[in-house]
Amino acid sequence: MSEYQSQILIVDDNPTNIDLLRRFLDDDKYKIAAVTRGEVALKLVEKSPPDLILLDVMMPGMDGYEVCRQLKENMQFEHIPVIFVTAKTAAEDIKFGFQLGAADYIGKPAQREEVLSRVDNQLKLFHQQMMERELRQKSLKMAELGEMVAGIVHEVNNPLGNLKTAISFSQHNVDEIQQQWQAQTLTQNEFAQFIDQQKEALESCQVSIDLASSLIQSFKQVAVGQCSNQKSKISLYHFLEQVILSMRAKLKKYPHVIENKVPWEIELDSYDGALSQVVINLINNSLLHGFEGIDQGCIEISAETFDDHIKLIYRDDGVGISESLLVKIFADFYTTKQNQGGSGLGMGIIKSLVEVDLQGQLEFTSQQGRGVQATITLPLTLK
Structure with missing residues (x-):
C-alpha cells in the first residue's frame, strides 16, 4: 500500500x-x-x-x-x-x-481507462499546485525573516555600540579615580562626581541591554511563530507590539506612524506565525503602495470581540486603490511594483492565510484617495 x-x-x-x-x-x-x-x-x-x-x-x-x-x-x-x-x-x-x-x-x-486516466491527471496537477503554494509561502516567509534578520542586526548594533561606549567611559573613570586614590589627591567632591557618573553609565548600560533584549525577543517570537505550525495563546495587543518592534529597522526609514489601538485584554488561541505574516504583509503593502507620495501616513490597528470571534481592523490613510485594481489584488503574482520590491504574493497570501490557515474571513475595501481597510474576522479559538 x-x-x-x-x-x-x-x-x-x-x-x-x-x-x-x-x-x-x-x-x-x-x-x-x-x-x-x-x-x-x-x-x-x-x-x-x-x-x-x-x-x-x-x-x-x-x-x-x-x-x-x-x-x-x-x-x-x-x-x-x-x-x-x-x-x-x-x-x-x-x-x-x-x-x-x-x-x-x-x-x-x-469507462474504466478514461476514469483512471483523468483522475490520475487531475490528482497530479492538484498535488503539484499544493506543493507550489507551499513553496510560495515558504519563500515569502524566508524573505520576510531574512529582512527581519538584517534589520535586527542593524538595530542591535546601536544599543551594543552605546553599551560599549558606556563601559569604556566607566572604565576610564575607574582608572582615574584609582590613580587619585593611590596618590591621596582624591577630594570628596571628585568622588561624589565619580559616583554620579557611574550611576549614569550604569543606567545607560541598562537601557541599551533592555533595548537589545527586546529587539532579539521580538524577532525570536515572530520568527519561531512563522517557522512552526503550532497554535498558541496570543495576547493580541502585545503580539502586535512584538511584530511592530520586529519591523523597527524598516519602519525607521519612513515617517509614517503605526497606532496599536487593540484592547489589551483580547486573547485568542490561533497560529501566531500565520497571523504575523498577515500583519507584516499588510504593513508592507501600506509602506510600498499605500503611502506612495505621502509625507506622513498613519496605520491604525484596532479590534473588537463578538460572540466567539474577533474582528481585527487594519486601516491606513494612504492613496487607496482604484476600483479597477481592487478586483485584481488577490490574484497570484499581481503587482503594480514588479521591479520595485513587489512580489505579487502579498495580498493573495494574506487572503489564503486568513481564510484557510486561520479559518477566518477577509473583507478588503478601499477608495482612491481615502486609504484602505482590511477587516479580518477570526475565531477566538481555532478548531
Whole structure:
C-alpha cells in the first residue's frame, strides 16, 4: 500500500454509478468516500476536504452545477479539482461546467481507462499546485525573516555600540579615580562626581541591554511563530507590539506612524506565525503602495470581540486603490511594483492565510484617495 492515499469524494444520486466508480478505482491507491446528495457532499467537504471530487450533474435537490459553484466560491475549497461524471455532454453543458470551475469531464457510461486516466491527471496537477503554494509561502516567509534578520542586526548594533561606549567611559573613570586614590589627591567632591557618573553609565548600560533584549525577543517570537505550525495563546495587543518592534529597522526609514489601538485584554488561541505574516504583509503593502507620495501616513490597528470571534481592523490613510485594481489584488503574482520590491504574493497570501490557515474571513475595501481597510474576522479559538 502506498504511503499516502489520495482522498476522492464521489457524489451521485445513483448507488449503481457509485459502485461502478469504486470498482474502477484502486482501493490501495485511493481513499474513497461517497454520498448521494449535493447538500451532504458540501457538509462532508467542510469536515474532511478531499483531494478530488467526482460529481454527477443531474441530482434531485441541489444539482452538481450548484455544488461546484458553491465550492469554487469558497477559498478554502476552490482548489479542489472537480470532475463532472455525467451524461450531459453537449457542447453548451461542457462549456457551462468549465465556466463554473470544473477541471474535467467524464461522460456516462463511464469507462474504466478514461476514469483512471483523468483522475490520475487531475490528482497530479492538484498535488503539484499544493506543493507550489507551499513553496510560495515558504519563500515569502524566508524573505520576510531574512529582512527581519538584517534589520535586527542593524538595530542591535546601536544599543551594543552605546553599551560599549558606556563601559569604556566607566572604565576610564575607574582608572582615574584609582590613580587619585593611590596618590591621596582624591577630594570628596571628585568622588561624589565619580559616583554620579557611574550611576549614569550604569543606567545607560541598562537601557541599551533592555533595548537589545527586546529587539532579539521580538524577532525570536515572530520568527519561531512563522517557522512552526503550532497554535498558541496570543495576547493580541502585545503580539502586535512584538511584530511592530520586529519591523523597527524598516519602519525607521519612513515617517509614517503605526497606532496599536487593540484592547489589551483580547486573547485568542490561533497560529501566531500565520497571523504575523498577515500583519507584516499588510504593513508592507501600506509602506510600498499605500503611502506612495505621502509625507506622513498613519496605520491604525484596532479590534473588537463578538460572540466567539474577533474582528481585527487594519486601516491606513494612504492613496487607496482604484476600483479597477481592487478586483485584481488577490490574484497570484499581481503587482503594480514588479521591479520595485513587489512580489505579487502579498495580498493573495494574506487572503489564503486568513481564510484557510486561520479559518477566518477577509473583507478588503478601499477608495482612491481615502486609504484602505482590511477587516479580518477570526475565531477566538481555532478548531
